[in-house]
Amino acid sequence: MQKDLFLVTLNSSYPHSSFGLRYLMANLGEFQNRAEILEFTIQKDPRDITEALLRLKPKILGFGVYIWNAQETLEVVSLIKRISPDTIVVLGGPEVSHESESQRICQIADFTIKGEADFLFYEFCKDYFVEGKLPDRKIIAGALPEITKIKSPYSLYSDEDILNRVVYVEVSRGCPYRCEYCLSSLDKSVRSFDLDLFLNDMQMLLDKGLRQFKFIDRTFNLSPTTCTRILQFFLDRIDLGLFLHFEMVPDRLPHEIRELVKKFPPGALQFEIGIQTWNTEVAKLVSRRNDLEKVKDNFRFLAQETGVHTHADLIAGLPGEDLESFGKGFDTLSALRPNEIQVGILKRLKGAPIARHDKEWQMVYSEHPPFQILRTKNMDFETLQVMNRFAKYWDLYANSGSFKNFVEAIRTKASQREDQSFFWEFFELNDFLSKRYSQSYGISQTSLFESAYIYLKEHMNYSDEDAKALILKDWSVTGKTDFPKFFKEIVKSETPTTPRSAIPKRQQRHLAGKQEVIN
DSSP: OOOOEEEEEEESSTTOOOHHHHHHHHTOGGGGGGEEEEEEETTSOHHHHHHHHHTTOOSEEEEEOOTTTHHHHHHHHHHHHHHOTTSEEEEESGGGSSSGGGOHHHHHSSEEEOSOOTTHHHHHHHIIIIIOOOOSSSEEOOOOOOGGGSOOOGGGOOHHHHHHSOOEEOSEEOOSOOOTTSGGGGOOSOEEOOHHHHHHHHHHHHHTTOOEEEEOOTTTTSSHHHHHHHHHHHHTTGGGTOEEEEEEOTTOOOHHHHHHHTTSOTTSEEEEEEEEOOOHHHHHHTTOOOOHHHHHHHHHHHHHHOOOEEEEEEEESOTTOOHHHHHHHHHHHHHTOOSEEEEEEOBOOTTOGGGGGTTTTTOEEOSSTTOBEEEOSSSOHHHHHHHHHHHHHHIIIIITSSOHHHHHHHHHHHTTSSSOOHHHHHHHHHHHHHHHOSOSSSOOHHHHHHHHHHHHHHHSOOOHHHHHHHHHHHHHHHTOOSOOGGGGGGOOSOOOOOOOOSSOHHHHHHHHHHTTOOO
């Protein structure tokens, strides 16, 4: 049959795959044979995307809209409706599920489906293709789908997806917490898929060759029973060489989960742990609940007794948080030695309850995606601009795993300060880099190494020989052979190679650098 129904999205980059579109396809029933998934990236010219879509002569185009592709999707939808007004455009996704009526893209498109559209989109297609009718309203909403009746999308991951892209999986939807900066705060409960069927799907993906699994459950360890069963499933197959990513509740790590986690080899597990703020008053303002003593104990356990790669999140720009408070929280968290600290800047997600603080805390956000905070009562625009650069340079140096010794040298210098603040010590590096580079993007790795070398000599009083030696230790972890000329004379001719691994390169660098760090 001629394809005339296309499920479309613009991913942030090629390695990402659209989980949502695969759910829609899996639940299209009898309309699957006339449908096709088309994935582009936000880097592609909107005119070229429009040309590719209209060449197919579609009857219906369904677009998945997210915060990272909202602007680019708007451009594509605008072009389509100008050039081919009879083509039916249906929107869905989190970015258009709230405040829909006021959004330009929803006004231009023919229809918008709010919330989980697994069944709603099927009903839309059935009405159109079978009954020959369209809804009498632009904004379509309905009840949450019964989760056990949703057909799984995992068979729709192709061999190319499994080989070259991030494959997302989930065993539950929803979140029991009410953190106001997150859309999951609107969920009424956590709903779980049938665990036996889910594990059958995971075995199918393993049989097809998948070795990296990214779970998108907001609270993977909420149910110890489910969590331990899934961990045991993968532990029994760990000899395949697996990498598993989970989002974890920070203060929930009971004995049975701990015992299982300890059995996984180093680097096989990655836990994303949302802290967001260490300021208890700020946490209360945004309805964030964490038992901080349990959080500390869990981080110590993960760092000292397991090979788990920990990725912790902090948010700058929350109502009530100033730079001093953020710095204290950063220092507390960094002392617990997570492998990565993701410094995020607050974004205003449409529909998120945090909007209730706008007036009292003078919260001003950008009008354009990703809708970042521009200023608050406690952080002015200039401070938040500095924090944007801090976040980027922290990611390039500390989170990348390529500068373990350099970052450890900064940590050591911080211990000699009167305030012993790692945050403020790195803040000084941030100031140096901000003056050295006109922007924090597009900087080559070689340039970053050269900047580190200069910083060691000019700001940390390292001798030329010691600075070169430290930088060389970090450079050796990257596996590169095109050594920078400023220390070429001390480079050995042979470079060790590492075997292929399912563990992503970033995490491999953290593992490799762990043994190399200068004490």
